[in-house]
Each structure stands twice: as structure tokens, then as C-alpha cells.
Amino acid sequence: MLRNYEHTDLRQLYDMIQKTIAGSYPDHYPGRAVQYFQAYHSEANISKREQLGEIIVIEKEGKIVATGSLVKDEITGVFVLPLNSNPAWESRLCVNLKPGQNQKTFQPSPCTCHCRRANFTRN
Numbered sequence: 749m750l751r752n753y754e755h756t757d758l759r760q761l762y763d764m765i766q767k768t769i770a771g772s773y774p775d776h777y778p779g780r781a782v783q784y785f786q787a788y789h790s791e792a793n794i795s796k797r798e799q800l801g802e803i804i805v806i807e808k809e810g811k812i813v814a815t816g817s818l819v820k821d822e823i824t825g826v827f828v829l830p831l832n833s834n835p836a837w838e839s840r841l842c843v844n845l846k847p848g849q850n851q852k853t854f855q856p857s858p859c860t861c862h863c864r865r866a867n868f869t870r871n
Contacts (some may be wrong), residue, residue: 750840753803757812758791767788768827789825797825802839803844804844806837816841 755760766786773782797803801819805812814837817825823845828837 749807750844751805751807753798753805753815755798757805758794760790760812761815762791762794764815764829765794765825765827768829771830790841794825802845804841806840814838814841816845818845 766789769782769789773785775787785820794803797817797819803815803817803825804837806814814828814834815825816823816827816838825844826838826841828834
């Protein structure tokens with residue numbers, strides 16, 4: 749289920765992001781970079797992203813398995829738990845994080861395109 753982030757999701761969202769970084773990043777980045785990403789995606793920075801824009805999550809069986817954020821016109825903080833990965837989830841996150849929407853009244857829209865993994869910034 750795709751929905752808006754709620755303040756009560758903070759700990760679960762933080763844990764999901766940290767698991768994703770720990771499970772995926774070491775194969776692609778040196779240890780210091782992994783530590784940087786883990787520190788950068790702190791609870792405080794997650795809360796800051798929510799204050800400056802919006803965060804949406806995808807839940808599966810009551811657990812957050814994917815997330816994405818929109819701050820100004822930049823899609824950021826896109827994470828999908830590797831064990832729960834579904835190719836359509838990143839696309840749904842990107843399609844639903846549209847610059848110019850009323851950020852606090854998110855309405856899911858159907859997935860109609862695929863965003864590129866390497867470039868989540870939308871113009």
C-alpha cells in the first residue's frame with residue numbers, strides 16, 4: 749500500500765533505510781562511504797525532509813518496505829528493502845512524487861512510467 753509518511757513511522761522508516769544501506773551499499777562503496785550514508789540518513793534528517801517537503805512509503809503486511817521523498821523539486825531518499833524489491837515500487841514512488849503537487853495532500857496516482865535508477869531528479 750502506497751501512503752503518506754506519518755510521524756509515528758519515524759523509527760520503522762529509519763530502521764528500513766539503515767537495513768537497506770547495510771545490505772546493499774557495502775558491495776558498491778568503501779566502508780567510510782557506507783558510514784557516511786548511514787549517518788546522513790539519520791532520524792533527524794528524515795524529519796527534516798518531511799518538514800521541507802514530503803515523504804511517501806510503501807507498506808507490505810504492515811511493514812515499510814520502500815520510501816521516497818520530494819524536497820523542492822528533487823526526488824531523494826529513495827530506498828527499497830532488497831529482500832522485498834519489486835521493480836514497480838521505485839517507479840510508483842517517482843510517479844507519485846511530482847513537483848508542484850500540494851505536498852501534504854498526497855493522492856496516489858497509477859504508475860504510468862519508469863524512472864531511471866541513476867537519475868531521480870525531475871525537472
